[in-house]
Amino acid sequence: MHVAPPDNYRIPAGQSVEEYNIQRALEFEEKIIWEQKETIAGIIMEPLITGGGILIPHPVYVEKVQEICTRHGVLLIIDEVICGFGRTGKLFGHQHFKVKPDIVTMAKGLTSAYLPLSVTAIRKDIYEKFDTGEENSHLRHINTFGGNPAACAVALKNLEIIERENLINRSAELGERLNRELASLNDHPYVGNIRGLGFLFGIELVEDKETKEPATNDRIGKIIGDCKMNGLIVGRNGDTVAGFNNVLTLCPPLSCTDEDFDFIVSVLKKVFKENE
Structure with missing residues (x-):
């Protein structure tokens, strides 16, 4: 399911930017209630819409979405594939807002695209949900090129350069x-x-x-x-x-x-x- 992102260039007449962004955020809550929260695992969103037109939300939007997620027990998953690793002037795009994602995905900027590599960061308590104490009770998702040593080496050197050159x-x-x-x-x-x-x-x-x-x-x-x-x-x-x-x-x-x-x-x- 999708909801419309905030497009602050096209705010309806008579609304402030804050009112408009809150209204857009509340569309998430409407979907959660309509579909029943038990059927909604998480909300996946970029800190700002990149490929869709560089749509930058007002801080109240992202913070309201986090509030809605917390209220309904829904995970907030932030996609930092484009915004991560300095692109927005902070290490991660969501750091422009007062939010703490449950899961963060990242990729391109991690290696500056010299080699493909992606990473998912997740809250410790969520990760531990997979461990019930039984045999094989751990996160067992695998992929063909997971942990590629060359890509990991490139990422480490890339992060070193990002830090060294400020x-x-x-x-x-x-x-x-x-x-x-x-x-x-x-x-x-x-x-x-x-x-x-x-x-x-x-x-x-x-x-x-x-x-x-x-x-x-x-x-x-x-x-x-x-x-x-x-x-x-x-x-x-x-x-x-x-x-x-x-x-x-x-x-x-x-x-x-x-x-x-x-x-x-x-x-x-x-x-x-x-x-x-």
Whole structure:
């Protein structure tokens, strides 16, 4: 089952951002009550929606979801596959909010994608539920490449580099700088909203700033293509919601140098200027 995430660019008229985010969070409780809590094992969510358009919730949203989970005995499972390991300016994305997940999943950033590796962290008391004292009563889930020694070695070295080069703080610093640099694009006729957390940004393109009608595929493709022609690869959110894959996504390496940063900014400004 799914519920709609908070899209703070499209808050209904007459609602504050806090009211809107609480309303969205309460949809979880409605589902739990309707389906009966005994049938709901957990809520799985990213700290912020990444592939769906860089949708960043107000803190009250995540904290309300944790409150609902606690009230109904439902596990809060946070997906840190994209947000983890410094991407948002903290080690994990959920650390921007006052929550304590029951389970955390993580992957890509663990090895900087040099080799595939994923990890699941779980509360000790949940893990111990599998041990009843009987033979074979332990968590026995296995997979073909689990514990791959080469991938684990890469992860350890990657974490060492992240710490040694202070890349988490660097992510926060670069994110603040990029937010300032991109502010001028808010005046562009086809830019509806610019949002980011740490060194992860979304630029939502629209046909009309008043109606917020999503930009056409042709317009989005032209900007992405022009960026590529200038040597800059930018992404685009997935079409998880039909017609709303109109967000350019920026997710530069945390090791980005000042020269790299200036190049990213200069190309974006140039391309948007040429597409007014």
